[in-house]
Each structure stands twice: as C-alpha cells, then as structure tokens.
Amino acid sequence: MATSKITYTGGLRTSSVHVKSGNTIITDAPVDNHGKGEAFSPTDLLATSLGNCMLTIVGIAANTHGFNIDGATAEVTKIMAEQPRRVSEIRIDLHFPANNYSAKEKEIIERSARTCPVAYSLHPDIKKEITFNF
Template sequence: MATSKITYTGELRTSSVHLKSGIEIITDAPVDNQGKGEAFSPTDLLATSLGNCMLTIVGIAARTHGFSIDGTTAEITKVMGENPRRVTEIIVNLQFPGNSYSDKDKEIIERAAKTCPVAFSLHPDIKQEITFNYQ
C-alpha cells in the first residue's frame, strides 16, 4: 500500500496526504528558489525528518530503559550548497528538559539519536552535526 499521495496545487506548492491517517502537509518552494516560502520546503522536510526520527528513536530507547524525554525539543538548521543545489549539512540541537539524566541515560540517548533510520538513510556527504544539551 502506498504511504502518501502528493498533488501539485500550483504556484510551486504541493499537498501531501498521509494515506493511513489523512493528515496533510503543505510544501512551498523557498524564497531563494522562486517560491513564496509560506510553508516547509521539500528540503526543510528532509532536514526536519532527521530531528523527528532522532526524537522518536530516543523516545523508544527512553521508554525501554525506564526514563522519560517528554518535553525534549530539536532545533534544526538546514545548510544548502550549490552546483548542484542540495542539502550539505543538517545541524540538530537537542534540548533535554529539567530531568536529571544519568551518564548511562545520556549514552543511551546519544547512541539512539545517532543511529536513527533517517540518519542512516541520508547520503554520507550530508554532514550531520548533533548537539546534546542536558538542562
């Protein structure tokens, strides 16, 4: 079964529907590439997917090992290159809230984040810079 259905709606915009849930994501070309920049661009989604995947896999690891990462955030910065135009670097800044994490918890968190499926699916030329901030 297909995962999603994408419709080009005009003006460099697409509508993607997740077929199982019906949830919709809109993309828009970025301002620096002839678009309006009014929604995530496809490359924004690529970079954001890395952070989403990391938090999901770390959440699974935390649940398995009996601690919580509720409230954790990931700030994503996408760096574009030219010739050809492409994502060259994704910077992920993970902020773990006021919980007290043991050294073992931190090891579990960092290993899980770095081994998420999206991290392994990205081309090796895309630099992944990950920062873990424990408050």
C-alpha cells in the same frame, strides 16, 4: 499500500496526504528558489525528518530503559549548497528537560539519536552536526 499521495497544486506548492491517517502537509518552494516560502520546503522536510526521527527513536529507547524525555525539543538548521543545489549540512540542537539523566541514560540518548533510520538513510556527504543539551 501507498504511504502518501502528493498533488501539485500550482504556484510551486504541493499537498501531501498521509494515506493511513488523512493528515496533510503542504510544501512551498523557498523564496531563494522562486517560491513564496509560506510552508516547509521539501528540503526543510528532509532536515526536519532527521530531528523528528532522532526524538522518536530516543523516546523508544527511553521507554525501554525506564526514563522520560517528555518535553525534549530539536532545533533544526538546514544548510544548502550549490552546483548541484542540495542539502549539504544539517545541524540539530537537541534539548532535554532538566531530569538529572545518569551517564548511562545520556549514552543511550546519544547513541539512539545518532543511529536513527533517517540518519542512516541520508547520503554520507551530508554533514550532520548534532548537539546534546541536558
């Protein structure tokens, strides 16, 4: 079964439907690449996926080890390079709610975040700068 179905709707915009749930994501080309920038660009989604994956995997680890990260956030910054045009760096600032995490819990959080599937799937030339704020 397919994961998603993507339709080019014109004007440098796509609509992607998650087949199982029916949820939709719209993308636009960024302003600096002939687009309107009115939605996530495909490269925005790439960078954002890293933050989503990190928080998801940390959430799984937190559940497994009996602590809570509810309210944690990730601030994502994507850096583009030219020739070829590509994502060259992703900066993720992870913020965890004041919870007095133990040293072991902090270690679990950091290890889990750095070893999420998206992090392993990105090309090693993409610099990943991750900051943990407890």
